[in-house]
Amino acid sequence: MKKKIEFGDVLDKVADLLIKLLPDNILKDETVVVRDIYNRILILLKFDKNRKKEKQQLINDIENALKELGPYYRGESSVLCACDLYESDIWFKNQDILTFRRNDVEIKLLERQITGQDWLRPKTELHTIPRLAFYSFKGGVGRSTTVAAIAFLLAQSGKKVLVFDFDLESPGLASMLLPIENQPKYGIVDWLVEDSVDNVENHLLQDMAASSRLATNMDGNIKVIPAMGAKTDGERIDPCYLAKLSRIYADIPKQDGRIERFSDRLERLVIESEKSEKPDVVLIDCRAGLHDLSAGSIVRIADESFLFIVDTPQSWQGYRLLFSHWQQFPKEADIIRRNLKVVHALIPPKGHREKPFLDESYRLFQEILYDTISSGDTSQDEKIFWFDRNIEEAPHFPIGILWDEFLSEFDYHKFDNSDTQQKIKSNYDSLFKTVTKILEK
Amino acid sequence: MPNFFEASRRHFSDAEYLQNDNRLPNAGQLYGFSAECGIKALIEKTGAKPTKDHAHQLVNLLPTLQIEAQGRLSAQYLAKIDQKKFNAWGTWHTDQRYEAEKDISQMKDFNDWYASAKNVSEVLEEGRIDGVFL
Numbered sequence: 001m002k003k004k005i006e007f008g009d010v011l012d013k014v015a016d017l018l019i020k021l022l023p024d025n026i027l028k029d030e031t032v033v034v035r036d037i038y039n040r041i042l043i044l045l046k047f048d049k050n051r052k053k054e055k056q057q058l059i060n061d062i063e064n065a066l067k068e069l070g071p072y073y074r075g076e077s078s079v080l081c082a083c084d085l086y087e088s089d090i091w092f093k094n095q096d097i098l099t100f101r102r103n104d105v106e107i108k109l110l111e112r113q114i115t116g117q118d119w120l121r122p123k124t125e126l127h128t129i130p131r132l133a134f135y136s137f138k139g140g141v142g143r144s145t146t147v148a149a150i151a152f153l154l155a156q157s158g159k160k161v162l163v164f165d166f167d168l169e170s171p172g173l174a175s176m177l178l179p180i181e182n183q184p185k186y187g188i189v190d191w192l193v194e195d196s197v198d199n200v201e202n203h204l205l206q207d208m209a210a211s212s213r214l215a216t217n218m219d220g221n222i223k224v225i226p227a228m229g230a231k232t233d234g235e236r237i238d239p240c241y242l243a244k245l246s247r248i249y250a251d252i253p254k255q256d257g258r259i260e261r262f263s264d265r266l267e268r269l270v271i272e273s274e275k276s277e278k279p280d281v282v283l284i285d286c287r288a289g290l291h292d293l294s295a296g297s298i299v300r301i302a303d304e305s306f307l308f309i310v311d312t313p314q315s316w317q318g319y320r321l322l323f324s325h326w327q328q329f330p331k332e333a334d335i336i337r338r339n340l341k342v343v344h345a346l347i348p349p350k351g352h353r354e355k356p357f358l359d360e361s362y363r364l365f366q367e368i369l370y371d372t373i374s375s376g377d378t379s380q381d382e383k384i385f386w387f388d389r390n391i392e393e394a395p396h397f398p399i400g401i402l403w404d405e406f407l408s409e410f411d412y413h414k415f416d417n418s419d420t421q422q423k424i425k426s427n428y429d430s431l432f433k434t435v436t437k438i439l440e441k
Numbered sequence: 442m443p444n445f446f447e448a449s450r451r452h453f454s455d456a457e458y459l460q461n462d463n464r465l466p467n468a469g470q471l472y473g474f475s476a477e478c479g480i481k482a483l484i485e486k487t488g489a490k491p492t493k494d495h496a497h498q499l500v501n502l503l504p505t506l507q508i509e510a511q512g513r514l515s516a517q518y519l520a521k522i523d524q525k526k527f528n529a530w531g532t533w534h535t536d537q538r539y540e541a542e543k544d545i546s547q548m549k550d551f552n553d554w555y556a557s558a559k560n561v562s563e564v565l566e567e568g569r570i571d572g573v574f575l
Contacts, residue, residue, distance in 0.1 A: 036572025075575055086453075086559075086566050112571045114513050250520035257560070259521055 005070045007039050011109075014041050015102035017065045021058065032092060032108045040074040041066060044110075046092055047081040096121070098329050115249075118263045118295035119325060122335040125267075129274050130439055133302035134343075135286040135294055137318035141308045141345040144173045145407060147285045149428045150435055151177070151212070151222045152415060154281060157436070158219035162209070162279035164188065164270065165227045166297050167287045168245060174226030176411050177212040183230035184210040189241065190229050191269055192248040205276050214415045223277050249292065263296030270301055281439055290322065299336055304438050306431070308345040309398070311357050316364065323368040337369045337385060337395065343431065344398035357398055362389045365396035399431045445485060446565060446574040449478035453562050460555070466542050469551050472558035473499055473533045479561035480506055480522070486573060487515040499530040514573065521564045529553035 005013070011033075018027055030046035043062055047055060059079050066078045082088035091110065096117060098109045111117065134150075136143045144167070151161045165173035165188065174183055185207040194200045208229070212222040230236045238244075251261045260268075270282065284302060287293040298305040309315050326333040342361050371386045387394035404427055406420070414420050425432075456471035480502040481491035487509035491502075503524065510519040532547040533554055542548075568574045 034570055036570065038572050040572050042570065042572070074572060077575065086562055090563070090566075091570060110570075114517070250516060253521050253523045253560075255525075257523075 043079045049083045052081040131282040133284040133305040136308035139288040155215035155220035159280040171227030186229040187226045340395045342398045346403040361396045445478040445482035526557040
């Protein structure tokens with residue numbers, strides 16, 4: 001019996017049939033494979049009316065061959081030519097076009113997805129203020145506590161720090177850095193909903209950032225932009241938060257006809273806040289897991305992302321999942337992998353096995369993101385990205401953070417205590433040094 | 442049986458044909474029908490059934506879509522319908538087909554009608570690429 005076609009078989013099968021049917025130059029320069037939102041395949045050919053007529057037999061052959069895809073066949077019109085589209089440039093010059101390889105042949109691929117596009121859209125805009133993201137595949141690994149501690153240490157060293165809580169679906173950083181009576185009137189979610197109806201006025205941005213008392217009497221300061229505002233008098237908790245949250249992910253049409261994506265809106269929020277607050281450094285507390293908020297933060301916005309890993313099978317497996325996605329698209333992966341740094345989180349105080357962690361981390365990077373990927377241009381070998389196991393500056397080489405009972409139940413009022421400050425200093429020392437080095441760059 | 446997606450595409454391309462020949466009053470009418478069918482195609486994707494009496498009240502269609510659109514499939518397209526552009530249909534009417542060209546004062550809004558019809562068509566085309574409309 002013939003094997004049933006499943007999701008993961010489709011792309012390779014399409015690549016094989018296109019390699020067989022299409023002349024090299026047409027496949028390379030005039031073909032885009034679209035995977036629609038159901039993983040069904042549409043082939044776009046850059047043919048005008050005359051070329052379409054001339055190549056009708058070829059088009060029919062592809063249409064027929066695509067029927068082999070079974071449930072992933074779109075039916076008639078599975079091949080469209082440029083002349084069949086209103087604005088063919090939107091599709092042939094689409095910013096989301098990726099390149100995938102099958103047997104050393106490069107094929108242009110346009111992934112149409114409901115979510116998750118940003119995992120493969122590395123940032124292109126240059127900016128001057130360094131942005132550091134703190135990400136974890138699983139929650140509960142001390143990520144937000146670390147953001148608070150690093151903000152504290154940076155402010156102590158004289159830096160103006162701007163902290164964003166991008167963990168919009170389980171916010172909490174603000175309550176760690178600010179007592180509730182100091183929390184600002186608005187949060188990120190307020191900005192997003194008001195912006196979608198062009199209702200953002202200057203004061204909203206200013207009313208989103210609150211100074212943390214942690215930095216009192218320090219040369220630097222900490223400004224916090226929380227996920228939610230504390231606008232309701234008396235109650236302080238915004239009863240509309242979920243209603244707002246459920247509306248923020250839409251892409252929004254702009255006056256010039258462009259569609260602004262969710263992650264681009266987040267980036268614009270960061271840029272506008274940077275203009276208004278003029279910090280020395282931006283820290284972003286990311287949402288955990290494979291969410292658009294994390295993709296936007298790590299891939300689109302941050303210059304450097306700290307990946308928090310706990311030494312558990314589920315944590316390693318999670319990162320393998322994410323890295324393997326990047327690995328399929330070398331051009332994008334080559335940009336992204338340069339901005340990653342592993343943090344070994346929640347190290348048990350006694351009997352921890354740091355060496356196996358390093359081995360595991362090295363294996364993760366070596367097998368997926370290191371030399372297995374070239375920049376796509378084999379004539380430029382120097383672009384190959386490779387580190388030995390014991391190179392401390394390498395992305396895989398972990399920065400350790402010890403698990404600490406006291407710090408795990410940590411909030412703003414405990415910062416006043418000098419013992420706490422000492423504890424923060426010693427526990428986050430290596431990470432703080434790495435952050436300082438990045439800022440010096 | 443209506444096929445709003447196909448009909449919207451047909452009206453749009455016929456309207457472009459007339460516009461290129463400077464026959465604007467009928468081009469404007471067809472852009473209107475194209476936008477109407479386009480929005481109705483989107484309304485269908487929300488699971489609702491578009492009503493029949495909207496042809497002369499084009500501007501009322503968008504609020505219907507806004508109410509019906511919910512969830513990821515329809516909301517992602519609704520968000521891309523430019524509401525400001527769509528308001529241009531306030532001056533469009535099927536009865537304009539009965540009038541002499543010189544009497545259709547609303548023709549001054551032709552470019553705005555075109556801009557909105559184009560926006561709707563592009564959103565529909567995105568739905569086609571995505572496999573929502575085949």
